[in-house]
Amino acid sequence: MSRMLRASAIMAAGTMVSRVTGFVRTMVLAYAIGTAALGDAYNVAYAIPYGILDLLLLGVLSSVIVPMVIRAQQHDEDGGRAYEQRLLTIATGTLVVVAVLAVLAAPLLIDLYSDWAPGSRQYEVAVMLARFILPQLAFFGVGAVAGAILNTRDRYGAPMWAPVLNNVVVIVVFLLYAAIGTGSDISKVTNTDLALLGLGTTAGIVAQAAVLVVALRRVGFSFVPRFDLRNARLGEMGKAGVWTIGYAVVTQLGFMLTVNLASSAGDAVKGHGVSPYTLAFQLFQLPYGVIGVSVITAMLPRMSRAVSEGRFEDVRGEFGSNVRLICSLMVPVSLLLMVLGPAITVPIYGHGANSVADAVYIGNVLQVYGLALVPFAIFQLLLRVFYSFGDTRTPVFVGAGTTAVNAVLMVLLYLVLPAAYAVMGLALAYAVAYGLGAVLAWWLASRRVGGLGGWAVGMSMTRMYLAALPTAVLALAAVWLVTTVFGGLDFLNSVIVLAIGGGLGMVLYLGVAHRMRIPEVNSIVGMVARRVGR
Known part of the structure; x- marks a missing residue:
């Protein structure tokens, strides 16, 4: 547990700063261009490269490439160096081509991701932004592969x-736009304005990739392009990766519908x-990004090694300790999101081109998303159990079922609810779908490893929720007062509510959980106390 906490703490520190600056980024975004027509056009264009990367690379990284690189490091005579160089060569060449094709296909992509009529001003602006943003595909992909190689070396x-x-970089770009741009009126925005927003966004990804490439060199990795693809194990990668890409296709279809x-x-x-x-989804992802991603990133290489050596007991132990560690913090945070949603979003988004009423609505959506936080985190952990076995097929079927339920519920709620509540309905559908998906994934993963200690995890989570109830009551009282x-x-x-309900509320939770002798919370409190005492 202590090793996991140390590794997770290192990553959580970086992720926390990343997410905090991400907060500032979205706050400046809302301030500069708002959440109406121009904001929607930017967010649709910004989502497209991430969708393409999900299809081509990012899912394959976690589920296929990391286990394969680890096997190459364990079994190849050169410790997997040549294999890593081939991967980076393939990723670079492929994504440069994909980026060029995506820029050319920008109008078609905007058609897929929106219902805006071709020729409308919003459609034209979205296409122009997409053409400036899509070149980041190549840089983002190279950075992602570099990051995966660093993770296999336990460099997080x-x-x-x-x-x-x-x-x-992007914060500076949006501040510059707020100072010299034409504002949030989409009918007045110029091509120069769009170039600043789009190319500035791409410049941020270029800087991010450069940092990762430099970090690779510092750990002794010297990139030499290798085109001997016969030794790249593309067949093995393809057999495993086709299912991961299938999972990404399914999730992207759901995202496009959303x-x-x-x-x-x-x-x-x-x-x-x-x-x-x-914007609500980004805030919802913050706790998972800080807590969940940090733990999962450190967990997958260890689970993959345990599986390759036949140590299934270690797999069960690794999963159990990690799911309890994540939930010990996710449980109170999820309750706080459900209570304090508008109080969180008003200070962040209620400025400039965005009104306080707009910010409150984002907070209402965030409140609904709070329901999804714990099941979503558990779902993601469960997928890594399958990935550690090299099984990328089962997650496709689980993801397909989850996405199908989500799609049906989204359409149903969209048709039933007034337009003013439609986006809140989309968040509710997401929460219900991932709750059901987590149940299915747990059942399948438990069969794979001979049990995941569901009773013990369930009892631990029950105690966590009981410990978090006083925090929720305090937060409600702060909002009411x-x-x-x-x-x-x-x-x-809003700041007063957050200080009382959020700040004091989390202190109250840690105190109650400590008194209830919840081991994961005691470990966290002990680690913090030791660091403060130094």
């Missing part, structure tokens, strides 16, 4: 800190479209 710092530079429904809702009610969904005495949620009132 640079991959977690590199996004900070990306965020800083964006189309959200953009349609935004057409009906200004400020209730893609941007509120995107501040809004009753001082009126609605403006910047100052």
Whole structure:
């Protein structure tokens, strides 16, 4: 447990700074271009390269490439160096071609990700932004492969800190746009404005990739292009990766449906479209990014080694300790999101081109997302159990089922709810779908490894929720007291609510959980106490 905490703490520190600067980035984004037509156009264009990378690379990295690189390091005479160089050569060449093709196909991609009519101003702006943003595909992919190679060497710092530079670059770009641009009115924005926003976004990814490449050199990795693809094990990678790409296809189809429904809702009610969904989702991902990703990144290489050596007991132990560690913090945070959503979003998004009412709506969406935090984190952990076995097929079927349920619920809620609540309905569908998906994934993974200690995990989580109840009550009391005495949620009132409900609330949770002798919380409190005492 102590080794996991140390590795996770290193990554969590970098991820925390990354997410905090990401907070500032989204805050400046909302300030500069708002959450109406221009904001929606930017967010749709910005989502496309991530969708393509999911299809081509990012899922394959975690599920296929990391285990294969580890096997090469263990069995190849050169410790896997040549194999790593071949991977980087293939990724670079492939993604340069993909980036060029994506730029040429920008109009088609915008058609897929939105319901905007070709020829409309919003469509034209989105296409122009996409053409400036899509070149980042090549740089993002190279950085992702470099980060994966670093992770196999147990070097987690640079991959977690590199996004900070990306965020800083983009923050500067949006501040510059706020100072010299034409504002949030999409009818007045110029091509020069769009070039600043789009190319500035791409410049951030270029800087991020450069940091990772430099970090690779510092650990002794010298990149030499290798075109002897016969030794690249592409057949093995393809057999495993085709299922991972299948999973990415399924999830991207669901995401495209989500964006189309959200953009349609935004057409009906200004400020209730893609941007509120995107900004709330980014905040929802913050706890998972800081806590969950850090743990998962350190967990997968160890689980892969345990599986390759036939140590299934270690796999069960690794999974059990990690799921309890993650949930010990996710449980109170999820309750706080459900209570404090608007108080979180008003100080971040209620400025400039965005009104306080717009920010409150983003907070309402975030409140619904709070329901999804724990099941989503557990779902992601369970997928790594399959990936550690080299099984990329089972996650496709689990993901397909989860996405199908999500799609049905999204369409149903979109048709039933008024347009003003449609995006909140999309978040609710997401929460229910991932809850059911986590149940299915747990059952399948448990059969694979001979049990995952479901009873013990369930009892631990029950105690965590009981320990978090006083925190939720305190947060509710803070919201009621501040809004009753001082009126609605403006910047100052929201900060007061967060200080009481969020700050004191988490201290209260740690104290109650410590008294209830929840081991994971005691480990965290002990580690912090030792560091403070130094």
